[in-house]
Amino acid sequence: MRFKFHKVLLKKRFPLAISRGVRGDSYNLFLSCEKEGIIGWGEAAPGKNENAESVEEIESQLNILMAEGTENKTAQQVNTIAKDRGIAPCATAALDIAIWDWKAKSQALPLHQLLNIPLPSVPTSITIGINPPEVVKERIPLMLEGTTVKALKVKLGAPQGIEADQEMFTQVVESTQNYDIKIRVDANGGWSTSDAIFMMKWLADRGVDYIEQPLEQGKESELKYLYHNRPLPIYIDESCRYAEDVAKWAPYIDGVNMKLMKCGGITEALNIIQAAKRYQLKTMIGCMSESSVAIAAAASISGGIDHIDLDSHYNLNPDPSSGAKMIDGVTTPDLVPGHGGILKPEYYA
Numbered sequence: 001m002r003f004k005f006h007k008v009l010l011k012k013r014f015p016l017a018i019s020r021g022v023r024g025d026s027y028n029l030f031l032s033c034e035k036e037g038i039i040g041w042g043e044a045a046p047g048k049n050e051n052a053e054s055v056e057e058i059e060s061q062l063n064i065l066m067a068e069g070t071e072n073k074t075a076q077q078v079n080t081i082a083k084d085r086g087i088a089p090c091a092t093a094a095l096d097i098a099i100w101d102w103k104a105k106s107q108a109l110p111l112h113q114l115l116n117i118p119l120p121s122v123p124t125s126i127t128i129g130i131n132p133p134e135v136v137k138e139r140i141p142l143m144l145e146g147t148t149v150k151a152l153k154v155k156l157g158a159p160q161g162i163e164a165d166q167e168m169f170t171q172v173v174e175s176t177q178n179y180d181i182k183i184r185v186d187a188n189g190g191w192s193t194s195d196a197i198f199m200m201k202w203l204a205d206r207g208v209d210y211i212e213q214p215l216e217q218g219k220e221s222e223l224k225y226l227y228h229n230r231p232l233p234i235y236i237d238e239s240c241r242y243a244e245d246v247a248k249w250a251p252y253i254d255g256v257n258m259k260l261m262k263c264g265g266i267t268e269a270l271n272i273i274q275a276a277k278r279y280q281l282k283t284m285i286g287c288m289s290e291s292s293v294a295i296a297a298a299a300s301i302s303g304g305i306d307h308i309d310l311d312s313h314y315n316l317n318p319d320p321s322s323g324a325k326m327i328d329g330v331t332t333p334d335l336v337p338g339h340g341g342i343l344k345p346e347y348y349a
C-alpha cells in the first residue's frame with residue numbers, strides 16, 4: 001500500500017466553546033492509501049485529549065505505526081499494535097478509516113453493507129457551544145433556519161458557573177420555541193457532583209432528553225450519586241475511550257458516547273458497540289473537529305446507534321471533503337463503495 005499525507009486547514013463558521021476552552025480553525029491530517037488502483041481515505045483531527053496536538057505529531061506517530069507493516073494484518077491487529085506502542089488514537093483512526101474504506105471499495109460495497117449495518121435513521125444533533133445569551137439569540141436562527149435539523153446539543157458547564165448555564169439554557173429554550181427540535185445537554189465534565197444533581201433536575205423540568213458527561217474525567221466514582229433516582233439518562237463521553245472502559249462504569253450510566261478520534265477508528269468503535277450491548281447500555285456516536293471524510297466513516301456505522309452527533313462538518317466553511325450530507329435531519333453516508341468520504345481534489349492535487 002502507498003500512503004500519502006495531506007495537511008488541510010479547516011475553517012469554522014462558528015468557533016466552538018466548551019467547558020475546557022474554545023476551538024477555532026485547525027489543521028487536520030488526511031491520509032490516502034492506494035493499492036491496485038483503489039484509494040482509501042482517512043482523516044485525523046489532532047487534540048490535546050487525544051494525545052497528539054498537531055498534524056505533525058500525528059504524521060510522525062503514523063509513520064511509526066505504518067513501519068510495523070499493515071499488509072497481511074487485520075484491522076484489529078493494527079489497532080492492538082497501535083495501543084501497545086502508545087500511538088495517539090486520532091492517528092490510529094486515520095489509518096483504520098482509510099483501510100476500511102479501501103477494503104469496502106475493493107469489494108465494490110458501501111462500508112455499511114460490508115459491515116452488515118443498516119443505514120442510519122436517527123437525526124443528528126447539531127451543537128451550540130457555551131455562549132452569552134445574546135450570542136445564542138443571534139446564532140440559533142443562523143444554525144436552524146432553512147435546515148432539516150431536528151436536535152440541538154447544548155454545551156453547558158460554563159467556567160462562570162451554573163447561573164451562567166441557566167441563563168444560556170433559558171435563551172436556548174426561548175430561541176428554539178418556533179422549531180420542532182429536541183434538546184440535549186453536554187456538560188463536558190464542567191460540573192461538581194452537587195451542581196450536576198441540581199442541574200439534571202433543573203434540565204429535566206425543562207424537557208431535556210439526556211445529560212452527557214456531567215462529571216469531570218477522573219471523578220467517575222461519584223457517578224453513583226447521580227445515578228440513583230436520576231431524572232435524566234446519563235451518558236459518558238470523556239470517561240469512556242475504549243471498549244474496556246464500558247464495563248468499568250456500566251452500573252452507573254445509561255449509555256456511552258464513542259468517537260472515532262477518541263477510540264482509534266471504526267474497528268474499536270465496533271468493539272464499543274458490542275460492549276455496550278453486553279451491558280444493555282445505549283449508544284451514542286459523536287465527533288471532534290472533523291470534515292466529511294471522518295464523518296462519513298462514522299455515519300457508515302451509525303445505523304442502530306441510539307443518539308447521533310455527527311455534525312462538525314456542517315460548521316466548516318468550506319468543508320474540504322464530501323460524503324456525509326444531511327438528509328431529513330440524518331447525517332447519511334453517500335451510497336457509493338467505501339465510507340463515501342473523499343478529500344476534494346483541489347486540496348491535494
Ligand SMILES: [Mg+2]
Pocket residue numbers: 186188212213237238257286
Ligand atoms: Mg461530549
